[in-house]
Amino acid sequence: MIQFREEIVHRLAQIPGLSEKLVRPLLEKPADPSYGEYALPCFRLAREWRRRPNEIAEDLARQLGSFGSIASVESVGPYLNFKIDPLALTRSVLGEIGEKGPDYGSDKLGEGKTIVIDYSSPNIAKPFHMGHLRSTILGSSLKQIFSTLGYRVASINFLGDWGTQFGLLALAYQKWGDNQELEARPIRYLYELYVKINQAAQEEPAIQEAARENFRQMEEGAREPLDLWNRFRTLSIQEYERVYSRLGVHFDVYSGESFYREKVQGVLEELKAKGLLQLSQGASIVDLLPWGLNVALLAKSDGTTLYLTRDLAATHERYAEYRFHRLIYVVGSDQRLHFTQLFKTLELMGRPWADRCVHVDFGRILGMSTRKGQAVFLDDVLDEGKRRALEKMQANPEKFAEVADPDLTADICGMSAIVFSDLSRRRVKDYEFDWEQVLAFEGDTGLYLQNAHARVAGIMRKSGVALPSSIDYGLLLGEGETLDLVRHLSAFPEVVHRAAEEYEPAFICTYLIGLARLLHQAYKALWVQGRPPPLAEARLKLLWSVKQVLANGMRLLGMTPLERM
RNA sequence: GCGCCUGUAGCUCAGCCCGGAUAGAGCAACGGACUUCUAAUCCGUGGGUCGCAGGUUCGAAUCCUGCCAGGCGCGCCA
Numbered sequence: 001m002i003q004f005r006e007e008i009v010h011r012l013a014q015i016p017g018l019s020e021k022l023v024r025p026l027l028e029k030p031a032d033p034s035y036g037e038y039a040l041p042c043f044r045l046a047r048e049w050r051r052r053p054n055e056i057a058e059d060l061a062r063q064l065g066s067f068g069s070i071a072s073v074e075s076v077g078p079y080l081n082f083k084i085d086p087l088a089l090t091r092s093v094l095g096e097i098g099e100k101g102p103d104y105g106s107d108k109l110g111e112g113k114t115i116v117i118d119y120s121s122p123n124i125a126k127p128f129h130m131g132h133l134r135s136t137i138l139g140s141s142l143k144q145i146f147s148t149l150g151y152r153v154a155s156i157n158f159l160g161d162w163g164t165q166f167g168l169l170a171l172a173y174q175k176w177g178d179n180q181e182l183e184a185r186p187i188r189y190l191y192e193l194y195v196k197i198n199q200a201a202q203e204e205p206a207i208q209e210a211a212r213e214n215f216r217q218m219e220e221g222a223r224e225p226l227d228l229w230n231r232f233r234t235l236s237i238q239e240y241e242r243v244y245s246r247l248g249v250h251f252d253v254y255s256g257e258s259f260y261r262e263k264v265q266g267v268l269e270e271l272k273a274k275g276l277l278q279l280s281q282g283a284s285i286v287d288l289l290p291w292g293l294n295v296a297l298l299a300k301s302d303g304t305t306l307y308l309t310r311d312l313a314a315t316h317e318r319y320a321e322y323r324f325h326r327l328i329y330v331v332g333s334d335q336r337l338h339f340t341q342l343f344k345t346l347e348l349m350g351r352p353w354a355d356r357c358v359h360v361d362f363g364r365i366l367g368m369s370t371r372k373g374q375a376v377f378l379d380d381v382l383d384e385g386k387r388r389a390l391e392k393m394q395a396n397p398e399k400f401a402e403v404a405d406p407d408l409t410a411d412i413c414g415m416s417a418i419v420f421s422d423l424s425r426r427r428v429k430d431y432e433f434d435w436e437q438v439l440a441f442e443g444d445t446g447l448y449l450q451n452a453h454a455r456v457a458g459i460m461r462k463s464g465v466a467l468p469s470s471i472d473y474g475l476l477l478g479e480g481e482t483l484d485l486v487r488h489l490s491a492f493p494e495v496v497h498r499a500a501e502e503y504e505p506a507f508i509c510t511y512l513i514g515l516a517r518l519l520h521q522a523y524k525a526l527w528v529q530g531r532p533p534p535l536a537e538a539r540l541k542l543l544w545s546v547k548q549v550l551a552n553g554m555r556l557l558g559m560t561p562l563e564r565m
Numbered sequence: 566g567c568g569c570c571u572g573u574a575g576c577u578c579a580g581c582c583c584g585g586a587u588a589g590a591g592c593a594a595c596g597g598a599c600u601u602c603u604a605a606u607c608c609g610u611g612g613g614u615c616g617c618a619g620g621u622u623c624g625a626a627u628c629c630u631g632c633c634a635g636g637c638g639c640g641c642c643a
Contacts, residue, residue, distance in 0.1 A: 158642055205566045283641055300590055300641040307643050334637055430636055443591040451605050459602045520606055
């Protein structure tokens with residue numbers, strides 16, 4: 001596809017007064033494809049040449065005529081529209097998808113570069129709720145996207161396994177702890193204790209004090225609270241891993257704040273040596289007020305450290321280990337200040353790679369709080385999605401009979417719906433969690449994509465037509481639907497690039513919905529079964545290409561494409 | 566109070582980075598389409614002062630300023 005664009009740029013540059021450098025950024029895709037594949041708006045030229053844009057467009061159209069693969073150049077008002085020869089376009093796009101298959105959309109852009117992504121990162125004292133799900137899904141998708149662009153990607157789950165809340169939790173367990181409950185359902189049980197102790201602490205400030213003392217002892221290495229802490233941690237991780245595997249999410253490294261509890265001293269000493277650390281009201285701070293970033297608190301007045309201190313230690317280790325070209329934190333936007341402070345402090349410490357760190361933030365999921373006990377647990381959501389999917393599948397008994405593994409298929413359907421609903425809106429937006437909306441199975445949803453994919457799979461199974469090695473692409477041009485699909489297919493690689501640049505899997509969602517819609521619209525017109533072989537084969541090739549790109553895109557989102565549903 | 570983010574159809578959103586050709590989808594409503602490869606689909610109808618007010622520009626949903634509304638953050642939580 002890029003070759004057509006370059007062909008136009010090259011040809012335009014031959015016109016006196018134009019150059020490749022001038023023209024390349026001006027060339028755009030028209031809003032309406034009926035104008036052509038590319039368009040040159042002449043406003044900028046009009047200003048420079050002090051002529052009317054409409055005249056310029058007309059003049060250029062006359063001078064250029066058709067050339068190479070460009071079938072026509074027409075002026076429409078101030079626009080110069082280029083139409084690529086439909087046959088050349090179709091052959092090029094479908095040929096490329098045919099050759100690359102699962103690698104269509106891939107690139108070598110990132111070869112030799114490493115990206116470290118930190119995502120999911122639940123806090124052990126708190127439940128794995130929808131907020132963590134958003135980080136998990138986003139991070140996992142970004143991992144796929146960067147991998148497909150050739151980067152070496154290391155995924156890290158940085159557990160919130162250290163901090164005052166463990167003092168609080170240990171206290172709760174000492175008060176009300178039940179070993180059987182803890183073993184049977186660690187995450188939910190710890191959450192219940194956490195909620196209960198927080199309520200108690202609100203009425204009794206002494207509890208807060210005792211918790212702080214507990215944690216202080218832990219930082220000093222006291223055996224008893226540490227043993228308890230270790231049990232909480234181990235049991236929780238086991239349960240997380242179960243949930244991750246259900247979602248198809250994988251981490252290269254499980255780490256956590258506790259790993260750095262001894263290394264923070266080194267950080268504090270370095271800060272002190274560099275004259276960055278100040279004492280204020282008994283606490284150690286770095287003054288970031290000159291940059292409008294408030295002050296960063298690195299050690300409390302009782303000497304215990306904070307999240308920020310441990311993050312400083314962790315980034316240092318990560319750079320030493322990976323020499324990353326980028327370090328990405330997928331964490332909610334409520335922690336924006338934290339990361340801005342972290343990055344600025346790294347810069348002040350003289351880390352030359354400080355500007356390689358990125359906070360990929362995302363909006364809040366409203367209506368949920370760990371303190372008030374309104375959390376929706378991930379397992380419940382996945383189960384509910386599965387239940388609804390199964391119901392829907394059973395509504396069509398004939399199709400249901402064809403599905404080999406209804407249980408697994410329903411689970412995948414439910415997760416597709418959830419993953420897609422989360423990724424389909426842009427990161428920054430807050431959203432109100434709404435079961436009906438998340439688990440909707442109609443319209444712009446993950447199931448719409450799955451349905452499109454499964455429909456083509458059905459055609460490939462049932463039409464009785466096989467893909468031959470040579471195709472007469474000309475036979476496809478009788479239907480207008482073909483070019484709409486081909487044009488859309490051609491845009492996939494650039495969509496993947498854009499999604500990576502902006503850390504926005506949502507771009508891929510929008511793209512795939514558009515592709516699936518074009519497919520559904522063309523379904524009748526591109527009928528395969530019973531058509532003369534050359535036509536049937538050409539159509540099947542087109543449909544196969546759509547299926548391939550749908551699958552490639554869905555995988556980037558973390559969805560498993562289904563052959564039957 | 567200060568800082569950041571968001572505000573587009575009844576609802577959920579895309580379009581904003583990089584200003585241009587009639588502002589697009591889905592849901593909901595209403596009316597159609599299954600003797601054929603998945604109707605979890607398709608076709609049609611109605612529905613918008615792009616939060617408000619200025620400014621820049623030949624041209625603003627898009628850029629700038631101010632205001633309003635909502636969310637988040639602002640030294641001993643993570």
